[in-house]
Amino acid sequence: MSVVGIDVGYQNCHIAVARSGGIETIANDYSDRCTPACVSLASKNRMIGNAAKSQITTNFKNTVHGFKKFHGRAFDDPLVQAEKPKLPYSLHKLTNGNTGIKVPSFFTDAERRSVFDATQIAGLNCLRLINDTTAVALAYGIYKQDLPSPEERPRNVVFVDMGHSSFQVSITAFNKGKLKVLATAHDLYLGGRNFDEALVDYFCEDFKSKYKLNVRENPRALLRLHQECEKLKKLMSANSSDLPLNIECFMNDIDVSGKMNRGQFEDMSGQYLMKVDMPLKSVLEQTSMCLKFGRICEVYSKNKLSHVSVCWAELSRDDIYAVEIVGGATRIPSVKERIAKFFGKDCAILSPAFKVREFSITDVFPFLLLFAGSPQQRMDWECEVFSKNHAAPFSKVITFHKKEPFDLEAFYSNPQELPYPDHRIGCFSVQNVVPQPDGDSSKVKVKVRVNVHGIFSVSSASLIEKQKGEGEDMQIDSEPMVQNEGKAEDQSKMQVDQEGQSPGDQQNEDNSSSSKEGAPGEKQDPAAGASKPKVKVKIIDLPIVANNIRQLDNDVLNNFVEYEHQMIIQDKLVKEQNDAKNAVEEYVYDLRDKLCGIYEKYITEEDSNRLTLLLEDTENWLYEDGEDQPKQVYEEKLDALKRLGQPIQDRHREQEDRPRAFEELGKKM
Ligand code: ATP
Ligand code: MG
Ligand code: K
Incomplete structure (x- = not known):
């Protein structure tokens, strides 16, 4: 079995295979290691990659590219609506509300589910979906020989990835064999194509005045102009002198020509260059927060949140070991300069050497995740289950006390930070909940999880039934209680705990490890079988029904x-x-x-x-x-x-x- 890595880009895709100790990016049938993310549909067959790209201008209605933006998005999504007029092909609403194309960094839950579905359709066994930025960090970590050992202070590296359509930045801490993404930020509307568009705008005007041509009325001419402008943009990365743009038989049998130089280009793309700083600032700020609070929360004692402040100094530009840039658009000299100026450091272009080692990845889940009782049953409870930049994968156990079935609704809690209009992830109904034989509420343990692919789910629920006449009474809490699930979360043992809550129930998951620091005075779950007198309980698995999840159902x-x-x-x-x-x-x-x-x-x-x-x-x-x-x-x-x-x-x-x-x-x- 081979492990294959696939980089899904807006413009380009790469496929790498790990074999005999090295990683090789494999070439396609055109001997290119980089394949255009493009599919062209003819009446009977389809073309993929380079063959499809060559059809963009000739078969433009049926040649789909740039579809990465639509993964898992509803048709009514403002982003989809904003992209629509720019596309030569048409978009349609699918029966489930998602975006379909009519032809004939990081991702939200819905986007991940959509890509995951795609891997299933392609018959691939998906080992792990990783954020763009984490994949980049992994590429760095795998190849570096001189990372600090696990006890030493980690090395902080900034990764900046400006591709064709989006801009991602992350700060990652490295030790030997291990990386942890500390923070990520992005601008989903900034990428190489903005710079192409600036050029296209300019030449549309230029050709209007010189040749009286209305290029925007002619989709094919516009596509050709786009392609030529992209070429020109790349040429300008290497040349600062005047460069020509000539297109023969452009429109109405007219040959057109124009020229441009780097200085002019920088002037006209100023508005995009200005946007480069924002995500850079954001990761720096987040990282200082994360390092401060991450440490504080690790050392805590239950009920009284007594901080033992192992407070790190704010992460400043000096704590950055290196700035590594990837993504085609970072080759634009002014973009690179802007990044270098911000950090006061030269940027290195990430270029891997060769040798693969084991590497442990802790990806972050860049959004806060809120979990609540459903509106139908009155939002009786709401809790931030996962904090921003929480390490993934992870799971938590929430204990409820209920007499009847209930719904749980999961959503991202910061809609304004979400690259997505709908901040709901989905609704999960926990079924078959009944009261205890004596009429009391039953204790229901619900396990919620974000898996290695970054996909959220309510993974299991069980009801704990007291067996008659045995031992002490069970503690009945009025408020649900959230606890970390052992194992996966060694990086971030933050425990979400609510005020006014009775002493916690130690969870009884079979894979819970020693991560419960066992705050003194904590009451053990009777079934945990510790030194306390035992209460016989029966654990009954409860069915969970997921609704409104943006993933394809099995059929x-x-x-x-x-x-x-x-x-x-x-x-x-x-x-x-x-x-x-x-x-x-x-x-x-x-x-x-x-x-x-x-x-x-x-x-x-x-x-x-x-x-x-x-x-x-x-x-x-x-x-x-x-x-x-x-x-x-x-x-x-x-x-x-x-x-x-x-x-x-x-x-x-x-x-x-x-x-x-x-x-x-x-x-x-
Ligand atoms: P995304 O990451 O946004 O999904 P992607 O991964 O497909 O997109 P990349 O392949 O990293 O994007 O980069 C493609 C972009 O880089 C295009 O806009 C392309 O024009 C631009 N680009 C490539 N080479 C150069 C260059 N030498 N100078 C300027 N821009 C370049
Ligand atoms: Mg990319
Ligand atoms: K990118």
Whole structure:
């Protein structure tokens, strides 16, 4: 089994394979290591990557690119609506409200679920979805030989990734074999394409005044201008002098030309350059907070939150060991300068050497997550279950006391920070809850989890039923109680605890480890089997029904899997058909050439004329009736031609071989 890493970009995708101790980014069928994120649909088959990109201007309505922005988004999402007018293809609302395309850093729960679904459809076993920025950090950590050892102070590195459509920044702390993302920030509306657009705007005006052309009215011309402007932008990264932009037969048979230099380009893209600082500031601020409070919360004693302040100094620019930049758009000199100026440091372009080692990743979940009783049952409780920049994966156990089934609603608590209008993650109904035999509320333990892919779920719920007549009474809390689940969270043992709560219940999860620091005086869950007198309890698993989750349900997913499978078969059929057709065409050309060349001596003039005529007929047929025939028809055509061509070829070969045969014979004699 191989482990494969896939980088899904707005403009480009990369696929890397780990093998024999190294990581190799594999090349596609065009020998490129970077494949355009582009799919082009023709009437019968589809093209992917480079082949599809070449269709952008010719088959623009059916060539989809830049779809990363739409993963898991509802059609009514303002971002989707804002992107819509910029696209040459059209977007539609799917039956579940999500965005579909009609053709024919980091991610929210919904986006992750959508990408995860895609991996399932493609038949991949998804090991882990990682934030863009974390993947970048991993690339750094894997290759660095000189990281501080685990006891030493970690090395803080800033990663800046400006791609085609988005801008992500993160600060990551490294020790040998381990990385922890401290903070992330982003601007989802800043990327290389903004700079392309600035150029496009300029040339639209330029061509309007020079040639009276209204480029914006002509989608194909506009796409071509976009492509040329992107090329020009890249050229300007290496050249500061005047550079030309020429497009032949641009619109209405008019050739256009213009010019631009780096200075001018920087002036016109000033508004985008200004936006570079914001996320940089934000990560620095967050990191100082995170280091301060992260430490405080780790050392606490229950009920009285007595801080033992192991307060770190604010993380300042001096604590930054290095600034590493990735993403194509950071090659724009003014972008790079802006970043370097902010940190007062030169930026290095992340370029991995080779050698793979084990690496433990602690990704962060960049949003606060709030969990509440559902509105139907009155929002009787609301709690911030996961703090901002909490390490993932992680899980927590929440204890409720209920007499009937209840709903839990999960949502991100800071809508304004969310790159997504709907801050609800989903609603989870805990079913089959009944009172205790004596009429009291039952203790219900609900486990909530953010898995390695960063996808949230209510993973299990169980009801703890007291067995009659045994031991002490169970403590009935009026408020639910939230506790960390052991294991995964060694980086951040923050415990969410609410005021006015009765002493905590020690949870009784079988994989809970020693992470409960066991604050003195804490009452043990009777079932935990500690030194306290035992109460016999029965643990009953409760079904959970998830609603409003932006992930495909199994039937739909299976349909997509099936559909993908059919498309693969269809693509294969079309390829075979094309190959068979090309084989006929090649044979026609080849034989025709040889008939007036090397085969001339081996066929009578009359036969040659007849055969030439037949070849011409076949060629015409290929462009007319034979344009689109089943593979078999082409194969039969080829066979028929070969039956005529083969004897000539054989006579030719025999003649060629004869002198050699004589030679061989001569040697032997
Ligand atoms: P995203 O990360 O936003 O989803 P992506 O990963 O597909 O997008 P990248 O491949 O990192 O994006 O970068 C593509 C962008 O970088 C494009 O806008 C491209 O024009 C720009 N770019 C590439 N090379 C250069 C260069 N030499 N100078 C300026 N811009 C460049
Ligand atoms: Mg990218
Ligand atoms: K990016």
